[in-house]
Amino acid sequence: MDLSIILENLPIYFTGLKNTVILVSISLVLGLLLAVPLAILRNYGNPLVQLPIRAFVYFFRGTPLLVQMFLIYYGFGQFDLIKESLLWPFFREAYFCALFAFTLNTAAYTTEILRGAIKATPHGEIEAAMAAGMSRFLMVRRIILPSAFRRALPAYSNEIIFMLHGSSLASVITIVDITGAARIINSRFYSPYEAFLTAAVFYLAITFLIVFLVKKLEVHWFAHLQPQSTSEQVVESPP
Amino acid sequence: MFSLHGYGPSIFEGTILTLEVSLASLFIAMLLGICGALAKLSRARSLRLIAQIYTTTIRGIPDLVLMLLVFYGGQMFINQLGPMLGYDGYIDINPFIAGVSTIGFIFGAYMTETFRGAILAVNKGQLEAGTAYGMSAFMVFRRITLPQMVRHALPGFGNNWLVLIKTTALVSIIGLNDMVRKAGLAAGATREPFTFYLVVAINYLVITSISIYILKQLERRYSVGVREF
Numbered sequence: 001m002d003l004s005i006i007l008e009n010l011p012i013y014f015t016g017l018k019n020t021v022i023l024v025s026i027s028l029v030l031g032l033l034l035a036v037p038l039a040i041l042r043n044y045g046n047p048l049v050q051l052p053i054r055a056f057v058y059f060f061r062g063t064p065l066l067v068q069m070f071l072i073y074y075g076f077g078q079f080d081l082i083k084e085s086l087l088w089p090f091f092r093e094a095y096f097c098a099l100f101a102f103t104l105n106t107a108a109y110t111t112e113i114l115r116g117a118i119k120a121t122p123h124g125e126i127e128a129a130m131a132a133g134m135s136r137f138l139m140v141r142r143i144i145l146p147s148a149f150r151r152a153l154p155a156y157s158n159e160i161i162f163m164l165h166g167s168s169l170a171s172v173i174t175i176v177d178i179t180g181a182a183r184i185i186n187s188r189f190y191s192p193y194e195a196f197l198t199a200a201v202f203y204l205a206i207t208f209l210i211v212f213l214v215k216k217l218e219v220h221w222f223a224h225l226q227p228q229s230t231s232e233q234v235v236e237s238p239p
Numbered sequence: 240m241f242s243l244h245g246y247g248p249s250i251f252e253g254t255i256l257t258l259e260v261s262l263a264s265l266f267i268a269m270l271l272g273i274c275g276a277l278a279k280l281s282r283a284r285s286l287r288l289i290a291q292i293y294t295t296t297i298r299g300i301p302d303l304v305l306m307l308l309v310f311y312g313g314q315m316f317i318n319q320l321g322p323m324l325g326y327d328g329y330i331d332i333n334p335f336i337a338g339v340s341t342i343g344f345i346f347g348a349y350m351t352e353t354f355r356g357a358i359l360a361v362n363k364g365q366l367e368a369g370t371a372y373g374m375s376a377f378m379v380f381r382r383i384t385l386p387q388m389v390r391h392a393l394p395g396f397g398n399n400w401l402v403l404i405k406t407t408a409l410v411s412i413i414g415l416n417d418m419v420r421k422a423g424l425a426a427g428a429t430r431e432p433f434t435f436y437l438v439v440a441i442n443y444l445v446i447t448s449i450s451i452y453i454l455k456q457l458e459r460r461y462s463v464g465v466r467e468f
Contacts, residue, residue, distance in 0.1 A: 058444070059440070059444070062444045063405070063443045064406070064407075064408035064409075064419070066419060067408055067439055067440050067443065070432070071432075071436045071437065074432035074433075074436065075432045075433030075436050078431055078432055079433070161298075161299075165300075165302065165303075168302075169303060171303070172412055179301065179304055183307070186307070186311055192314075192315055193308075193315070199304050200296075200305070200308070203299060203300050203301055204299040204300060207299040
């Protein structure tokens with residue numbers, strides 16, 4: 001192990017870290033924004049709407065992310081229709097293609113997670129909402145989604161970590177993310193241990209940070225389910 | 240659009256290799272998973288600690304980074320080890336071995352968790368009864384724990400298998416001729432990347448769908464002795 005290689009090249013790793021964080025956070029946010037309406041339609045939409053959503057989820061969950069990325073990055077150039085359209089400047093860029101593939105991928109997984117969470121809404125809550133005279137939209141917004149998000153959180157935290165790990169594939173199409181940085185350093189100095197172990201440490205640190213933040217969020221969201229703290233249960237002594 | 244320009248057989252060969260990599264990795268993953276699960280449930284603290292470190296680190300590092308580490312790092316390690324053992328030639332690490340061992344090692348961690356849960360789900364009283372009959376610990380495991388944990392392990396096992404198949408796509412990056420790489424070669428020659436990658440995607444969908452069907456059958460078979468509620 002030659003630590004000086006790592007220390008001298010830390011700037012490359014930080015560039016990689018920046019790209020990884022950007023790719024993962026943007027695709028997670030866009031994916032979640034896509035997944036919420038898709039999951040609602042998947043549960044309550046009419047069968048003609050449900051079918052394409054099912055096909056979308058089936059395709060993106062059943063094929064490797066690498067192949068999806070190749071289909072978009074290399075594949076779209078095959079069609080003159082796309083090549084001549086205004087979108088081509090975007091799809092020519094590796095960065096945009098990676099972002100596009102990651103977004104659709106995480107949208108599909110998140111749709112499936114949310115679908116299950118929405119389906120598991122207790123009947124009583126829905127009946128109570130109807131009895132209170134809520135409209136369909138109000139019921140989804142106030143009753144179904146808040147409780148579904150809570151139920152989905154543990155599975156969604158896995159999805160966040162999965163996306164972080166999946167983002168390492170961006171390095172295959174020339175993007176300098178953390179893995180990309182490691183590959184540059186490995187080929188430049190022929191030092192695989194230093195290069196990839198450093199990348200591994202970066203990923204481990206981010207993973208632990210995510211796990212920590214989700215735990216915090218869980219405590220906050222599930223506050224009403226926590227056992228009451230003993231300090232508040234002061235038993236008054238009888239007079 | 241859907242002409243494969245004679246590359247069909249080549250893609251088919253790649254599909255066979257993908258299946259080989261998947262099955263070989265699954266075998267390693269299952270062995271590691273059983274060992275890991277037993278280590279996690281053992282009374283020895285050091286074993287529990289090792290298993291804990293194994294599962295935590297593997298789940299925190301991307302598959303691709305581990306694979307590149309094993310492929311490039313393993314190469315260097317073996318060639319440093321060779322002279323120490325009195326071997327002078329250069330040893331080339333085979334991408335098949337690098338790929339299979341990495342994927343097996345990664346999914347061994349996931350299998351550990353699955354198997355650990357399944358072992359814990361087996362009725363304690365039965366194990367005690369086995370011990371009371373004078374069975375050795377190994378025999379209790381083989382005759383009582385193992386047959387019953389299969390039922391509890393199958394759903395998690397199935398999920399791991401489906402993820403594992405998709406992970407094998409990564410071996411194309413370290414130069415193994417699986418179907419993704421074969422598709423890449425064909426795409427380069429014909430300039431029809433979308434067609435070939437779509438074929439590969441459909442192949443994955445077919446493999447996963449067949450797997451799901453078989454897993455359903457297995458689950459039904461191993462749940463025969465249990466009443467469905």
